[in-house]
Amino acid sequence: MQALYAQLLVGLINGSFYALLSLGLAVIFGMLNIINFAHGALYMMGAFVAYFLLNNDYLSIGYWPALIVAPIVVGIFGMILERTMLQWLTGLDHLYGLLLTFGIALIVQGVFQNYFGSSGMPYAIPDQLKGGMNLGFMFLPIYRGWVVIFSLVVCIATWFLIEKTRLGAYLRAATENPTLVRAFGVNVPRMITLTYGLGVGLAALAGVLSAPINQVRPLMGADLIIVVFAVVVIGGMGSIMGSIITGFALGVIEGLTKYFYPEASNTVVFVLMVLVLLVKPTGLTGKAA
């Protein structure tokens, strides 16, 4: 039983990262109509910024400020990418955005590999979150519990921002008809830039959260992003809540598979993706284009 709970927890943790990443992808796809293949590289950058903020002699401000600073730094980097490159893709086929962002991902990963190699660098768990709790039925490492709860809070806050606030109404409306929203007096291009910043900021946040669990490596995002795209395909690109729920659910399903049939744990998400594509090609919560 202990092992089952442990795998469930691992599943929830992976689910947290899936949810944060697929949420950002969904937001970006909605506004920019771009399948952001650079998402994994930006997640990795988030972890690296956190690493510098912990280990650099001049910048060492630690884990907690990194939770805010890393998403902002990577968000600004993302906004520069959007202003200088992605904005020119408006109106073009998805393929162009996919290729451009894929190229950006390769370049970013290449640069980091050049300076840091491919092996992982350890990132210490912050003192306040060290140790664990005995819950009676299982032992819960506090940091892992923190990651799950904090990710959930961030996901729900993002959902609230988009679905329940005035700013979110602009965002949803501009996703449907950017020309008309602009003709109402809203600076839509600026909103698109900020949305891309928000989406990659969420990826960077996931990177910071994962640093103490998965080590900091230039290819940490490249490995993860393939699964996240499967999650996005299963959930459907369009829906915010859909991508959050699918993210967590698939993490848990993966964890359960590790317990019941470990051989399939690496492929279960992709098998599900194939099944969903056969039955409902737009994804579980997606709408037909």
Add this chain to the structure above:
Amino acid sequence: MPDTAIAEAPAKAATGGTILQVRNLEAWYGESHILHGINFDVNAGEVVTLLGRNGAGKTTTLKSIMGIIGKRTGSVKFNNHDIIRTTSDKIARMGIAFCPEERGIFSSLDVRENLLLPPIVRAGGLPLDQIFDLFPNLKERLNSQGTKLSGGEQQMLAIARILRTGASFLMLDEPTEGLAPVIIQQIGHTIARLKKEGFTILLVEQNFRFASTVADRYYVVEHGKIIDGFSNAELAANMDKLHTYLGV
């Protein structure tokens, strides 16, 4: 130049000065050249209607004024500012509001969000209670999904949401299209009331009968040009010509 002779609006005691002056407006959709030099004026406080057959360039004229047609040349002066190179968000903030033909109600927003979406661009917009007074149906359906409304209600919502922004120059593109006669009448009353409130309205209409109940002046658009213009008083005298223009 005959074009400009048609274009110049007669100065009337009932209306203010020229608020919109369009000269030699040309516009393109991609490679297709749609407007070939549009000339007309709108005075403050007037309801001016652009008449013409399908594809004549009426909607494109409104969209070019609003700044949402990519390639446009000529001059569009609003309150003496040339806005031909201005982006649509800035044009909106100068006080022009646009209600598109397809209404543009957002399906992912409820009625309240749709209504409150356009930002306030200046003081002087209608307060919400006056808007609900004009369109009582909307108040009852505030929490419905925008596109769940009937066609008539969607049209009312599309007009209502631009009334609270403070824009005093409204462009309505075929507000009666596809609606039942009783709703058309209600929209006619609304336009008359908006005129009384001091709004200036540029209307595009296929429904000539409807236009004649609200408009002060008419311009006829054909092949991307204004080919004629007359006031409501001259309407009877121009009836035969108009039938030929519109093919009705």
